[in-house]
Amino acid sequence: MERARASKPDFELTEQNVGAVAAICIALDGVPLAIELAAARARLLAPADLLDRLDRSLAVLSSGARDLPERQRTMRSTIDWSTQLLTDPQRALLARLGVFAGPFSLDAAEWIAEDVPGVSPLDDLAALVDGSLVQQRERADHAAFAMLVVVREYALELLDAEPGEAGLRARERHAEWYLRVADQAELELEGEDQLAWMLRLTDEADNISAAVRFLIERGRWSDIAELTWDLYVYWWVGGHLGEVRGWMDEVLARAEDLDPRTRAIILYFACAIGFWQRDPGDIAAGLDESARLFHQVDEASGEALALVSLALALLSAPQPDPVRAEAALTTSLERFREVDDQWGVAMALVSLGRVALLQERVQDALSRFDESLMVARHQDDRLGETIALHHLGWADLLVGDPAGAGERFAQSLALSAEMHHDEGVAYGLEGVLSVVAMSGDVERAGRLLGAAEVLRERTGLYNQPSFSFHSRIIDGIRSSPAAELLEQARLAGRALPVDQAVAEALAGGAPGLAGAAVPAASAPPPAEEAAP
Numbered sequence: 166m167e168r169a170r171a172s173k174p175d176f177e178l179t180e181q182n183v184g185a186v187a188a189i190c191i192a193l194d195g196v197p198l199a200i201e202l203a204a205a206r207a208r209l210l211a212p213a214d215l216l217d218r219l220d221r222s223l224a225v226l227s228s229g230a231r232d233l234p235e236r237q238r239t240m241r242s243t244i245d246w247s248t249q250l251l252t253d254p255q256r257a258l259l260a261r262l263g264v265f266a267g268p269f270s271l272d273a274a275e276w277i278a279e280d281v282p283g284v285s286p287l288d289d290l291a292a293l294v295d296g297s298l299v300q301q302r303e304r305a306d307h308a309a310f311a312m313l314v315v316v317r318e319y320a321l322e323l324l325d326a327e328p329g330e331a332g333l334r335a336r337e338r339h340a341e342w343y344l345r346v347a348d349q350a351e352l353e354l355e356g357e358d359q360l361a362w363m364l365r366l367t368d369e370a371d372n373i374s375a376a377v378r379f380l381i382e383r384g385r386w387s388d389i390a391e392l393t394w395d396l397y398v399y400w401w402v403g404g405h406l407g408e409v410r411g412w413m414d415e416v417l418a419r420a421e422d423l424d425p426r427t428r429a430i431i432l433y434f435a436c437a438i439g440f441w442q443r444d445p446g447d448i449a450a451g452l453d454e455s456a457r458l459f460h461q462v463d464e465a466s467g468e469a470l471a472l473v474s475l476a477l478a479l480l481s482a483p484q485p486d487p488v489r490a491e492a493a494l495t496t497s498l499e500r501f502r503e504v505d506d507q508w509g510v511a512m513a514l515v516s517l518g519r520v521a522l523l524q525e526r527v528q529d530a531l532s533r534f535d536e537s538l539m540v541a542r543h544q545d546d547r548l549g550e551t552i553a554l555h556h557l558g559w560a561d562l563l564v565g566d567p568a569g570a571g572e573r574f575a576q577s578l579a580l581s582a583e584m585h586h587d588e589g590v591a592y593g594l595e596g597v598l599s600v601v602a603m604s605g606d607v608e609r610a611g612r613l614l615g616a617a618e619v620l621r622e623r624t625g626l627y628n629q630p631s632f633s634f635h636s637r638i639i640d641g642i643r644s645s646p647a648a649e650l651l652e653q654a655r656l657a658g659r660a661l662p663v664d665q666a667v668a669e670a671l672a673g674g675a676p677g678l679a680g681a682a683v684p685a686a687s688a689p690p691p692a693e694e695a696a697p
Contacts, residue, residue, distance in 0.1 A: 168297075169204040171205075172204065172208040173208045182213065186212050196243070198316075199240055203215060203243060203247075244319045248323070251292065251296070253283065254283040257283070257284060258274075260323035262274060262299065263323070267311065267368070269372065271307075271308060300312065336379050340385075344376070344392050350366060350396060350399065351396070354396070354397075354398035355507075355508035359545065359546060360583065363403065367403060373392075373396070377412055386416055386420050390426070398548060404624045406438045409438065413432075416431050417431060426459070426467075430455075432452070433455045436451035436455065455471040456472050465503050466501065466509055468500050469496075469498075470512070480519065491517065497509075507544050508541075508549060510537075511538075511541045511552075512537075514533050515537040515556055518533030518556055527560060531564070537556075538550060551577045551593075557573045558574040558577065558596045559634055570599075574597045575597060577589065578594065578671065588624065591617050594666060594670055597613060599635045601613065602639065602642060603638065607650050608651075610651070611652070611653070613669065615657065616663065618655070619659050639651070
């Protein structure tokens with residue numbers, strides 16, 4: 166009744182039709198999607214007519230699928246019956262929509278059907294929605310569409326059954342669409358629309374991955390490089406850099422000849438993402454080559470970003486090299502400024518601040534972090550803002566200002582949570598728990614510690630060197646009488662959902678703890694021990 170009324174609001178259950186309605190549900194074995202597909206036809210057919218057509222179709226359609234479980238035969242038969250009621254253009258559109266691995270927009274549907282004769286995307290998509298073969302969802306200020314997995318599988322079978330290279334062409338157009346999306350997103354991800362684009366791309370995650378897989382299968386190395394480079398900020402904030410590195414390792418293993426720019430990008434992702442897991446010498450060499458190749462093709466921002474990552478690799482080596490790292494970062498800052506890349510300027514400045522802390526030049530570090538924060542805020546770059554705030558928090562602790570540090574960490578954590586930036590949330594929790602621990606609230610600090618650990622484990626960031634002093638503070642508690650209380654709270658914190666952990670960290674506003682003393686045993690470590 167509910168699903169029939171969705172397509173025919175005045176549909177009523179009567180003594181005359183109740184038997185047919187019950188028989189339809191029995192014929193469809195109570196399978197929810199099958200019932201929905203059939204009920205969507207209530208707008209055109211009375212229950213008795215629907216049952217008659219359904220009975221005849223299922224009897225014929227199920228005869229060749231006896232090896233399938235009954236519910237699967239019912240489902241496939243119902244989808245098949247439903248598609249037989251479509252026009253040829255509507256069936257062709259359904260087949261092509263099968264290439265979408267996740268939600269898609271009307272614009273994307275129009276693009277994928279552009280070269281299909283007779284298809285009117287808006288009208289035919291509406292018919293598919295009316296028939297419950299495609300679902301409509303609201304996404305912020307626009308409509309999105311999707312298919313259930315079983316319907317998508319059926320659509321792909323239709324596509325593969327078409328003559329010629331229709332399937333290949335549809336997949337090519339799918340990849341081309343996401344190359345266009347990535348190109349549009351590149352600059353938007355560094356400015357005031359950053360959050361909106363992050364949310365949009367998160368919705369498109371499965372489609373983007375499918376497009377990359379297709380490009381890898383076809384050996385389109387330069388297109389892979391272009392798409393992934395355009396979406397750099399998205400991969401970072403969304404926690405997908407590990408997946409990107411896997412793609413790049415595969416490209417390096419398969420590609421025999423790469424043009425300089427493509428190789429620069431592939432090397433960057435392959436090396437910069439995993440510098441805590443591989444030989445530091447190999448990583449530094451790969452990033453150095455990436456920077457030189459970007460310079461060769463006169464792409465200043467690419468060269469500058471590779472130099473930032475090279476510097477971080479040098480700082481995280483067993484024997485850090487801050488002098489060489491600072492030289493690389495100074496060149497990086499110059500390159501970013503040459504092309505007025507303010508997002509990059511903010512990244513280079515905060516990295517120069519790290520070097521200053523390693524060299525115990527705390528006031529210089531504060532100056533760099535403050536400038537980075539100003540640049541990020543000027544262009545509404547939330548990612549840059551969270552990073553600068555986090556670094557300022559640790560610098561505040563080093564100069565003995567836990568109240569200021571608490572305020573910075575709270576702001577950074579709140580921004581990271583808003584962006585769904587798991588790495589930033591983990592950093593934020595670690596910063597807040599450090600200030601909380603220094604105030605003497607061991608139980609609360611322990612819960613936040615457990616939550617941060619789980620988040621890093623889940624995102625693959627657990628063994629990554631981090632720019633965080635919290636471990637030394639926690640080690641101080643573990644060697645004190647409060648060790649057991651800390652451990653019990655840590656275990657409890659590991660069961661906290663992320664949103665609850667964030668809420669607890671931010672409870673009561675910034676954990677500024679004005680006037681809180683920093684216990685000697687829990688003081689932040691010397692700057693040279695900080696790993697970025």
